[in-house]
Amino acid sequence: MRKNKSAALRKPDILESYYQVLIQEGLEGTSISKIASRIGIHPSLIIHYFKNKENMKLELVDLLIEKYQSPAMINFDHIEDDEEHFNAIMDVLFSFKWNRTVDPGVHFGFYYLSLRNEQILARFRVMFKWLRDYLCEKLIYFDEKGIISVTDAIKAADYIVTLMEGLEFHSQFLANGKHFDDFAQSAQKILVSALKNGEF
Amino acid sequence: MRKNKSAALRKPDILESYYQVLIQEGLEGTSISKIASRIGIHPSLIIHYFKNKENMKLELVDLLIEKYQSPAMINFDHIEDDEEHFNAIMDVLFSFKWNRTVDPGVHFGFYYLSLRNEQILARFRVMFKWLRDYLCEKLIYFDEKGIISVTDAIKAADYIVTLMEGLEFHSQFLANGKHFDDFAQSAQKILVSALKNGEF
DNA sequence: TCATTTTAATTGAATATGCAGTTAATAATC
DNA sequence: GATTATTAACTGCATATTCAATTAAAATGA
Known part of the structure; x- marks a missing residue:
């Protein structure tokens, strides 16, 4: 059965996956489909939440800066x-x-x-x-x-x-x-x- | 009529074009076909000279370091x-x-x-x-x-x-x-x- | 509490584009 | 005539994104 998470849980999941893929694959090797498959979701879901890759990038930057400013x-x-x-x-x-x-x-x-x-x-x-x-x-x-x-x-x-x-x-x-x-x-x-x- | 340049002339041309495309388009926006079309040659010619993109990258790094060490x-x-x-x-x-x-x-x-x-x-x-x-x-x-x-x-x-x-x-x-x-x-x-x- | 409606999450399939690289043919040069 | 430069046509693959359909969860009303 499919588990639907709320946006509040899913978005951080996606950003964390994005971050991990970046660590492993670098800027050039990071794609939406890799980020998605890593957490077992469909690539479209990422677009659904972030609209496009650019927005997701900015949200990750914000997140990492927050982390840095801990x-x-x-x-x-x-x-x-x-x-x-x-x-x-x-x-x-x-x-x-x-x-x-x-x-x-x-x-x-x-x-x-x-x-x-x-x-x-x-x-x-x-x-x-x-x-x-x-x-x-x-x-x-x-x-x-x-x-x-x-x-x-x-x-x-x-x-x-x-x-x-x-x-x-x-x-x-x-x-x-x-x-x-x-x-x-x-x-x-x-x-x-x-x-x-x-x-x- | 097609002008054939020697490798000694063509390779630097390609590297210079690579460099210019990098300046304008950045790492992610730079492709072999852009580098080729910028100097009016066929993309395959770049592969002919450098075998693959990775080699070309290394040769450009070498060139820029030489420049730096002028x-x-x-x-x-x-x-x-x-x-x-x-x-x-x-x-x-x-x-x-x-x-x-x-x-x-x-x-x-x-x-x-x-x-x-x-x-x-x-x-x-x-x-x-x-x-x-x-x-x-x-x-x-x-x-x-x-x-x-x-x-x-x-x-x-x-x-x-x-x-x-x-x-x-x-x-x-x-x-x-x-x-x-x-x-x-x-x-x-x-x-x-x-x-x-x-x-x- | 149970059924219905609404909303949000999720997927599947398809699209168009761009990519690096291959192979074979043609043209120039030595 | 052999080597080298150059192109044409093509392959296979990955990409971001769209759109419509489906499923689950939440809200509503009885």
Whole structure:
């Protein structure tokens, strides 16, 4: 007997399947029929829910960005000691536990698509602005508490994001095993000392 | 009357057409028949020369990497004064005149493909290693001349590449006009002072 | 509670298009 | 005359999407 799920259940199923197929097959190898067959439904059902592939793509981007912005990952407000609080944030930024809440290949693929798709670009712009602003706010706080010394918090926050994304790159193309972890840690140290020494 | 070109002329024509179609249509919109019709040849001729699309892709990657490594862009050995020489290199690294010898979209697209294609990945690894090693050699030279102060030249070179790639990212997602140029310049300054202050 | 109506989920079959690649024939070139 | 360049015709397959039909679930009314 056929089980009819409600849209509220079926749509997330489809997006999850889309995500998994993207991980396995990449942008070019992902089709509606593969997404459908993976969860045992008819391809038409996907069109029924999302109208077309483009809409589905955008909804997946939204979902992944939400995942990326999960507060659980980045919120350390429970740490009372300011120095510890600051270090915890820096550690998570450079640990890549956080970056890898979303599969790097899929993440990267959508970055690429944003070059050709205004709507995807707009979403990523918002996401990066969110991250930058979050960091900015924290930097101002830690500056007031005397943990660091920054005058241009926006610039400092931009720099952190830049370095993080650069490291993601680095890990793809220059990394060989342990070398990368060491390097990421060095980059973090250099950044922290720049923040403390009033370079920004 | 039909003009027969030699392989030595036709193959570069095809690769150039491939590149142009990639710029206009992106990875997903690029097909052999589009590449062919753009230069008025039959699609089968492309198969004749490259055997399949995969080979053509690899040959284009090789070509673009060669372009990227063009010595004209990065060689400033004619500048006699060491300080000027050093500054010239730093300026070109952060000016993006050099990075944009290849269309950013195409460059980025192949970066993405490298995540799913070992052969493309291998090529980019070599390219980045080349850049890193080039910078490393220069840093050692400038260290000896007393222009900068580095003990771990490899780490410093890695850091420069990381920052450059991060900036490329930044320009996509966080930049708004003039802000980016200012920011890139700041990043350069912070880097240079780190090199001079013996942070590496 | 039971039957009926309405709505939503799901499928099947079909369409048109585009794709990479094959094979065989023709034209130019050396 | 042999090699190479080039095309023509074609294959088989995958693609996104449409449309109409079918089935299940929910809402309604008695």
